[in-house]
Amino acid sequence: MTSLQNDKVKQWVKLHKRKGRSKAGMFLAEGFHVVEEAYENGWNIVEIILQEGIDCPGWCQYLPVTFISKSVMQHVAQTETPQGIAATVTIKESEKIDGDTVILLDGLQDPGNVGTIIRTADAAGFDSVVLGEGTVDLYNDKVIRSTQGSLFHLPVVQADLKETISSLQQEGFTVWAASVQNATSYEQLPTTSKTALIVGNEGAGIREEIIRMSDQSVRIPIRGKAESLNVSIAAGVLMYYINN
Template sequence: MQNQITSLQNTKIKSLIQLKEKSRIRKKEGCFIIEGKREIKLALKGNYTIKQLYYCPSIVSDVEISSIIDNHDNQIDLYEITMEIYQKLAYRTTTEGIIAVAKSKDLEIKNLVLSSKKPLILIAEAPEKPGNIGALLRTADAAQLDAVLIANPKTDIYNPNIIRSSVGCLFTNTIATGTSKDIINFLKKQKINIYGAALQTSVNYHTQDYTKPTAIVVGTEATGLSEDFLQSTTQNIKIPMSGVIDSMNVSVAAGILIFEAKRQRNFID
């Protein structure tokens, strides 16, 4: 079904603005906003249900819209919107003219099923900055990790800035969330080794064997890992540094650790 909306006072547009700006509304409605052609395509590929699509015909053509939504079973309601409305809804400086409303998934750790017998998992504990979370998801996608687990999340995973900074990798990764204790219990039940990026009783990261079932845990730059994880790790690991400071950006550190694990695994495969 296709409709036209020309007023900013339209109730659907007001609801979209709320969905864009407020985490509690996203949680209440069980929906979130996706902006951009690539991101929407990746969401559909990741089996997310698109409920509504809003597009500005002066920016994006009907042919482009059809190429995005064709061959998908679920019914998507289409709405033409004006440039004024689009600019109110968009959060990017670049313009693509298309915004979708998608149904959220239940990402609780209890629902996670791992397909690999030797999974390689990234865990981020208490991440807060959307940019860091997005960068972690991009790294996880590049490494084709088996899962990304967010422990004690401080930010709504469907925050538009996470989707933007991850360039859609929110939809290309297997993601689960939970408390640190819940995630630790999950890992122990699955007999997955836990390597914590921490200075306490640590060894250099490249000395460890990551070819077995492995989870690499990173904390925030400010507080590091919680006691729950520090007491549960198989081994704490560190990246040797030659500068004045003793920490680096969490997404950079995660990338170094993950690709050492990938290097080891590619070497034996």
């Protein structure tokens, strides 16, 4: 396939935007590792998109494959130097929150931060991630790339945080809000068997109404001259502490 005007190409490009993904019920996964992770973890791959001259991995030989030219791949891909493979993947309906450790994201807008937090939650052994209102779309290409496949490893739920917090508390969770207001250093806090951690917007932090719903505000001491930590770094420190 060499034409940018091909109907399939036009449909793939529409998946670059949230509206197009919602309408089609699909998203684009790009790169050998990410596409293979989707396949290995049982996500429904609708179609493999392969650049001419790129070898098809053994695991994708039984899937529908469409070969396209390098110029079309550069048009469809959202990376500067595409690896030559992408896939259309069916969006999963929101899964249920699972397990005893959950991280909730309140209004995070940087896709790199969101993807990194999902990846770190996976690495730290957290059980679920909840994306609250105002948080960047899970299937944004930069989010997907930043997760490095962790998106496909654990439940990532898009939900109302107020309802979720109330539900978690009813189930016996202790809810921590990462905030500097009336907060206790995490080193002084005992962890509980069921813990939910909230982190907030890169500039504004967690909404006040959400902080008030939490059981405990927690902070990370700043020992040097930096004003603050990047939210994904702070989330990582706290998740590893909770799951130590």
